Amino acid sequence: MAEHGLLTHSRYKRVYAEDISTAELADKLSFWARTRDKDKSGEVTWMEYAESKALLILDQRNALSSALTKDEIEDADLVFRSIDRDGSGSISESEARDFFAERAKRDVENGG
Numbered sequence: 001m002a003e004h005g006l007l008t009h010s011r012y013k014r015v016y017a018e019d020i021s022t023a024e025l026a027d028k029l030s031f032w033a034r035t036r037d038k039d040k041s042g043e044v045t046w047m048e049y050a051e052s053k054a055l056l057i058l059d060q061r062n063a064l065s066s067a068l069t070k071d072e073i074e075d076a077d078l079v080f081r082s083i084d085r086d087g088s089g090s091i092s093e094s095e096a097r098d099f100f101a102e103r104a105k106r107d108v109e110n111g112g
């Protein structure tokens, strides 16, 4: 099924309306695999790519918060405050590093 396939040259061209070299596509896939491969399968599926692209577009339109329910905003707020350890209202590099290190440790412990 097309929706569940992997990102290909033709799909990239359809989304961005521009062609891309094989090397550039490989670079992008490698970046996306690190940042968007939610199930850690080692490959970015079309759905994983499309979801993160949709989030990016909503964010660029400042429409992300209006796409969330009240509960989802509260959840996001809770997570943000748990990462922002010193309560400064912003997440520093070291706070982000701690968060991802802890999450990676949890994933390993949970066999994920």
Ligand SMILES: [Ca+2]
Pocket: 084, 085, 086, 087, 088, 089, 090, 091, 092, 095
């Ligand atoms: Ca902070």
